[in-house]
Amino acid sequence: MKQMKAKCMALSTALMFLAITGVAQQLTQAAAEGSNEKVSKVKNPFEKAISEPLVRDIYTADPSAHVFNGKIYIYPSHDIEAGEAEKGTGDHFNMKDYHVFSMERIGGEIRDHGVGLDIKTIPWAGRQLWAPDVAFKNNKYYLYFPLKDKQDVFRIGVGVSNKPEGPFKAQPEPIKGSFSIDPAVFTDNDGETYMYFGGIWGGQLQQWDKGKFDPEGSKTDLRKNEEPAIAPKIAKLQSNMLEFAEEPKDIVVLDESGKPLLGGDHERRFFEAAWMHKYKGKYYFSYSTGDTHKIVYAKGDSPYGPFTYQGVVLNPVVGWTNHHSILEFKGKWYLFYHDSQLSGGKTHLRNIKVTELQYDNEGKILTINPYGK
Ligand code: FUB
Numbered sequence: 320m321k322q323m324k325a326k327c328m329a330l331s332t333a334l335m336f337l338a339i340t341g342v343a344q345q346l347t348q349a350a351a352e353g354s355n356e357k358v359s360k361v362k363n364p365f366e367k368a369i370s371e372p373l374v375r376d377i378y379t380a381d382p383s384a385h386v387f388n389g390k391i392y393i394y395p396s397h398d399i400e401a402g403e404a405e406k407g408t409g410d411h412f413n414m415k416d417y418h419v420f421s422m423e424r425i426g427g428e429i430r431d432h433g434v435g436l437d438i439k440t441i442p443w444a445g446r447q448l449w450a451p452d453v454a455f456k457n458n459k460y461y462l463y464f465p466l467k468d469k470q471d472v473f474r475i476g477v478g479v480s481n482k483p484e485g486p487f488k489a490q491p492e493p494i495k496g497s498f499s500i501d502p503a504v505f506t507d508n509d510g511e512t513y514m515y516f517g518g519i520w521g522g523q524l525q526q527w528d529k530g531k532f533d534p535e536g537s538k539t540d541l542r543k544n545e546e547p548a549i550a551p552k553i554a555k556l557q558s559n560m561l562e563f564a565e566e567p568k569d570i571v572v573l574d575e576s577g578k579p580l581l582g583g584d585h586e587r588r589f590f591e592a593a594w595m596h597k598y599k600g601k602y603y604f605s606y607s608t609g610d611t612h613k614i615v616y617a618k619g620d621s622p623y624g625p626f627t628y629q630g631v632v633l634n635p636v637v638g639w640t641n642h643h644s645i646l647e648f649k650g651k652w653y654l655f656y657h658d659s660q661l662s663g664g665k666t667h668l669r670n671i672k673v674t675e676l677q678y679d680n681e682g683k684i685l686t687i688n689p690y691g692k
Contacts, residue, residue, distance in 0.1 A: 322390045332600040353411030353579045365660050367691035372661050372670035373429050375418065380669035381450030381592070381642040382655040383503070384509065387460070387483040393650060393655065394453050395671050396437075397689045407539040409521025414448045415439075417464070419484045425653060425673060428575070429626060435477045435485030437464060442491050443476070443644040449522075450592065450642060452510055453483070454504040454560065461560045462487040463514065465500035465522075472532055473523050475502050475516060477561055485629055496563050497585040498532065499524045499552070504631060504645075505595035505622065512560065515570065515624050517551040519609060525549055544583025551589045551606065555622055570604065571625040580628060587628050592642040595622065598652075599682055601657045605632055608640045614643050614656070631686045632676070645676060 329633030356407035369626035373379075378398035385392050394417065401413035419435040422428070445467040453459050462478040462485065478487025500522035506512045517524045519541060528549065542549050548642035550569035556677045557564045572580050572589060580588045590609025595602060604626045605616035633643060638659030646653050654676040662668035677685045 363394075364690040367644070367688055368658075368672075369691060370672040370674045373422075373437065373672060374670060375661060376431075377418065378668045379418070379420075379671045380640070380657045381501075381672075382657060382671040383450070383452040383457075383594075383644045384501060384646045384655045385453060385483075386646065386648055389683075390483075391422045391425070391646070392453070392483045393422070393671065395420070395431075395657075396448065396450050398429050400668065405666060406480050407448075407520050407527060411583070412449060412521070413446060417451055417462070419446060421484065425648065425651075425675075431581075432484035436464065436487045436489065437563075438466070441489040443464065443468050443474070443493055445450050445471055447473075448570075449473075449490060449518075450501045452502050452504045452644075454506060455483070456506065456560050457558070458562075460485070460487070461504070463502040463504055465502060465516075465518075466493070468493065471578065473500050474498060475500075475514070476602070479561075490561060494561070494563060496554075496567065496671075498527055498567075499592060501642075503595060504556070504594045507597070507622055511622075512556045514554050514556055515551060515593035515595055515604070516554075516567075517589070517591075517593065519530070519549055523590050541585075542582030544581060546582050547579040548582045548584065548588035551593050558580060560667050568623065570623070572604070573625050573627045575627070577627075586613070587615060592640075596645045596647075598678065601682060602626070603644065603645070603684075605645065607643075612636070612639065612641050614641050614654075618682075629683065632684050633687045634689060636689045637664050638669055640669070652678070656689070658689060 322460040328551045352448040379395040380398050382398040383394045403413050416437045417435045420430040447467050449465040451464040460480045460483050464476050468474050470589050474493030476493045478489045480487045500518040503515045520539045526533045529599050552567040554563040554567040555565050592607035593604045602619045613631050614633035616632050617628045619626040636658035655673050657669040657671050659669050661670045
């Protein structure tokens with residue numbers, strides 16, 4: 320009895336700590352399984368973090384990294400404490416501007432270029448500047464950003480600048496026909512540029528299931544278990560980089576037997592945070608599985624897919640969201656990602672990080688464990 324009481328006390332102390340660091344979920348599971356061994360293994364995860372926050376004076380998340388003029392430029396979300404209650408619809412991610420960062424080398428000093436775009440300068444703005452991305456063409460830099468319009472519907476906007484660090488001047492309207500969140504812009508070797516986008520729950524993609532926005536549609540549900548999973552979108556951009564050149568199309572991710580991943584396949588199906596990169600002539604489409612918190616990837620032979628599921632790029636990080644970009648710099652590959660180390664696990668107060676990413680001889684990405692083995 321005494322022993323049980325001691326176990327319970329140890330367990331509740333550990334639970335309090337883990338609730339703060341955001342890994343309570345793991346411990347709850349261990350407790351439910353009645354395993355002391357698992358409980359004692361769950362310690363401060365940051366002790367073994369494989370990388371440290373790149374920026375410490377403001378909160379940053381969703382890093383999109385690119386090489387421009389020989390330097391790495393990072394375009395993250397700028398997390399703030401906006402005082403909103405935490406909900407599945409993501410209202411607590413109520414960001415109001417973007418800062419742009421650059422680095423001459425990985426591990427070197429990181430420079431904050433200040434505010435690259437402020438919500439106050441966007442004519443159609445409602446609320447919530449979420450994960451952005453940037454592309455270079457026509458001697459200009461284009462910042463793509465998801466933002467709710469005045470009707471509270473996410474659209475994707477564009478800001479233009481002559482410099483990679485901005486400031487970016489927002490176009491008067493969002494991209495015609497755009498919706499949902501997390502634009503990732505990829506320019507192929509032939510010069511064509513594509514936008515991948517979409518995000519479920521707070522990102523509203525499920526509310527576009529019937530081709531137009533359904534304000535009464537489910538805010539947090541996913542497709543039925545046995546139906547094909549909700550698909551992320553792709554649209555080629557016009558050469559002016561300000562408009563879609565086509566109606567957005569579905570991106571289909573297949574399983575090993577060539578069947579589309581199903582809504583119930585929560586460990587593998589798309590949720591948000593799309594990214595595209597090319598390695599040895601193959602197209603690598605990576606994304607977050609959202610409520611199962613992983614970055615996974617699928618491979619294909621065309622920017623449109625279909626893509627076949629391959630495996631996990633990054634295991635869950637502390638904080639609910641997982642979001643990344645993949646970049647080649649001076650012959651090495653890097654994964655930019657975030658966790659909630661600086662805020663002690665707050666889901667909406669994150670910090671960007673970087674670590675090396677490696678492939679095996681067959682082009683398979685070696686899974687990264689953010690807190691070691
Ligand atoms: O930062 C706000 C949202 O959280 C992003 O758009 C999602 O990808 C998730 O990281």
